[in-house]
Amino acid sequence: MSTALLTDLTIFILALLVGIEVIGKVPATLHTPLMSATNAIHGIVLVGALLIGVTAHNVVGYIIAFVAAIFASANVVGGYVVTGRMLKMFRRKAPEPQPEVESLNGHKGLRGLADKIGIGRTGS
Amino acid sequence: MSGFTGYIQLVYVLTAALFVVGLHLMNSPATARRGNQVALTGMVIAVIATFILMIHAGTVTTTGWIVLLTGGLIGSAIGLYAARSVQMTAMPQLVSAFNSVGGGAAALVAIYGYYDAESRGGGVLGTTTVFTVLDVLIGSVTFSGSIIAAGKLQGFIPSQPLIFKGSRLINIGLAVVAVGTGAFLFSTASLPAMLVLVLAALAFGVMMVLPIGGADMPVVISLLNAFTGTAVAMAGFVIGNWALIVAGALVGASGGILTKLMADAMNRSLANIIVGGFGTGDSAVAVAAAADAHVRSIAADDAAIQLAYASKVIIVPGYGLAAAQAQHGVAELASLLEDRGIEVSYAIHPVAGRMPGHMNVLLAEANVPYPLLKEMDEINPEFARTDVALVIGANDVTNPAARRPGNEISGMPILDVDQAKSIIVVKRSMGHGYAGLENELYYDPKTSMYFADAKKAMAELTAAVKTLVG
Numbered sequence: 001m002s003t004a005l006l007t008d009l010t011i012f013i014l015a016l017l018v019g020i021e022v023i024g025k026v027p028a029t030l031h032t033p034l035m036s037a038t039n040a041i042h043g044i045v046l047v048g049a050l051l052i053g054v055t056a057h058n059v060v061g062y063i064i065a066f067v068a069a070i071f072a073s074a075n076v077v078g079g080y081v082v083t084g085r086m087l088k089m090f091r092r093k094a095p096e097p098q099p100e101v102e103s104l105n106g107h108k109g110l111r112g113l114a115d116k117i118g119i120g121r122t123g124s
Numbered sequence: 125m126s127g128f129t130g131y132i133q134l135v136y137v138l139t140a141a142l143f144v145v146g147l148h149l150m151n152s153p154a155t156a157r158r159g160n161q162v163a164l165t166g167m168v169i170a171v172i173a174t175f176i177l178m179i180h181a182g183t184v185t186t187t188g189w190i191v192l193l194t195g196g197l198i199g200s201a202i203g204l205y206a207a208r209s210v211q212m213t214a215m216p217q218l219v220s221a222f223n224s225v226g227g228g229a230a231a232l233v234a235i236y237g238y239y240d241a242e243s244r245g246g247g248v249l250g251t252t253t254v255f256t257v258l259d260v261l262i263g264s265v266t267f268s269g270s271i272i273a274a275g276k277l278q279g280f281i282p283s284q285p286l287i288f289k290g291s292r293l294i295n296i297g298l299a300v301v302a303v304g305t306g307a308f309l310f311s312t313a314s315l316p317a318m319l320v321l322v323l324a325a326l327a328f329g330v331m332m333v334l335p336i337g338g339a340d341m342p343v344v345i346s347l348l349n350a351f352t353g354t355a356v357a358m359a360g361f362v363i364g365n366w367a368l369i370v371a372g373a374l375v376g377a378s379g380g381i382l383t384k385l386m387a388d389a390m391n392r393s394l395a396n397i398i399v400g401g402f403g404t405g406d407s408a409v410a411v412a413a414a415a416d417a418h419v420r421s422i423a424a425d426d427a428a429i430q431l432a433y434a435s436k437v438i439i440v441p442g443y444g445l446a447a448a449q450a451q452h453g454v455a456e457l458a459s460l461l462e463d464r465g466i467e468v469s470y471a472i473h474p475v476a477g478r479m480p481g482h483m484n485v486l487l488a489e490a491n492v493p494y495p496l497l498k499e500m501d502e503i504n505p506e507f508a509r510t511d512v513a514l515v516i517g518a519n520d521v522t523n524p525a526a527r528r529p530g531n532e533i534s535g536m537p538i539l540d541v542d543q544a545k546s547i548i549v550v551k552r553s554m555g556h557g558y559a560g561l562e563n564e565l566y567y568d569p570k571t572s573m574y575f576a577d578a579k580k581a582m583a584e585l586t587a588a589v590k591t592l593v594g
Contacts, residue, residue: 012357012372022144026147035481038147040222042230048365051174062191074225082206087156
């Protein structure tokens with residue numbers, strides 16, 4: 001058994017144990033975002049897909065690289081975006097029912113206020 | 125390892141560390157978003173390092189760059205569109221789709237590695253072959269299996285278990301072919317054999333998921349998630365990349381834990397789920413006691429009175445709630461009750477949705493604050509001091525028959541809804557749950573059945589409570 005292989009195996013097993021330890025603490029409420037976050041993380045296979053390009057010099061190589069790049073990048077981008085979208089919805093308290101109060105500070109809020117009292121540029 | 129690639133490998137170690145920290149931050153909803161960003165940082169660093177490595181190697185052809193960048197852009201666009209447009213009810217399909225492409229990409233990395241080595245005439249590459257074979261095998265099974273799972277969830281493949289005569293024989297046959305070819309590859313370098321391995325593994329993935337029913341999807345998705353992780357780790361072994369090995373191991377651990385949690389929540393072994401069981405037609409033995417008991421039905425006004433004058437209400441949502449798109453209606457009713465000073469919480473069974481934690485996301489989307497979402501072990505002791513348990517679209521997970529031996533769901537952990545002082549069940553009809561079992565809860569003298577579509581029922585209840593107290 002080569003040193004490289006031994007190192008790789010050691011890393012794999014330790015990472016597996018770290019994974020069990022860390023994931024075990026994630027509450028059930030977050031299991032869907034967790035799965036989607038790990039989804040994004042296994043998109044790291046994009047690195048493998050890109051490295052195909054280092055030796056790919058014929059049609060077969062290019063096709064495999066192309067398909068792998070599509071798969072992996074869809075995995076990475078989609079995984080992160082959808083996880084972020086989900087986590088944004090988790091709130092400790094229900095959102096404030098009076099948006100007017102909040103809208104007094106902030107550019108977007110001011111415009112909303114302007115619209116409301118009829119001095120907005122759009123006039124709607 | 126030369127100096128330069130050594131430094132790049134160090135960057136990959138940093139990436140791996142950021143992944144671990146990111147996942148660690150997911151242990152609380154308050155820090156989870158930061159966790160996702162930390163992991164994303166790790167990913168960006170890894171991709172930049174990889175580009176530097178590729179430029180340094182100087183062997184990537186112009187065509188190669190065009191192919192990779194075009195592919196990357198197309199994939200990113202698809203991923204972005206899917207992530208932005210997906211409905212939260214369709215999350216399981218999307219996760220399945222990402223499992224599929226992740227597994228597919230991992231398999232392609234190994235397939236290319238093999239093809240490249242073979243075309244150089246170097247023959248088999250010693251120990252690398254073990255991981256190559258495992259990567260191709262697991263990656264391909266995940267790729268096709270996840271497509272079938274997504275199809276079942278989306279509804280373009282029937283969600284009931286598809287079992288035909290001899291399907292198990294075909295499965296065994298495919299497994300033998302795949303493993304046999306894999307073993308053959310250890311001793312002989314052969315591209316056609318690799319192709320046979322890929323095809324057999326793809327077919328096996330399809331055959332593995334087809335016989336699994338809709339209710340078992342939380343387990344299947346978790347399992348396929350673990351598979352993808354493992355495939356990516358194997359790809360890491362193939363190309364000697366630590367970031368892939370660590371990331372794959374983390375995902376494998378996560379998928380494995382979730383698979384076990386889901387299987388435990390249904391009190392079924394993994395083997396039992398894979399082989400198929402629920403709803404296959406040969407198991408619909410009704411509970412005898414149910415036949416002579418009768419059911420009490422209730423109208424909106426009476427249900428509203430019970431709710432409005434309660435001091436503690438627990439809402440028990442099931443997938444039927446999401447199917448009827450009633451999440452927002454429930455949240456509205458709940459906040460109305462809370463405004464009256466009633467203590468409202470939600471009891472979430474681990475398999476309430478179509479994937480682990482699915483129901484929590486659906487309720488979070490409906491603006492339900494996450495501290496109100498209680499896990500089974502946390503909420504079960506509270507039912508005894510609850511005035512009204514409002515069950516919406518949940519069935520088997522509330523059936524007290526699970527506490528007795530000798531039926532389909534015996535031993536399955538359930539929500540102790542029957543301990544509440546009174547129970548209102550919102551349900552369209554007296555139909556059975558996935559286990560094909562009569563729910564004894566419905567015949568409990570404390571239970572009133574409110575027969576209506578969940579969305580309509582929530583609107584009616586909210587209106588009735590408003591007239592009552594307004």
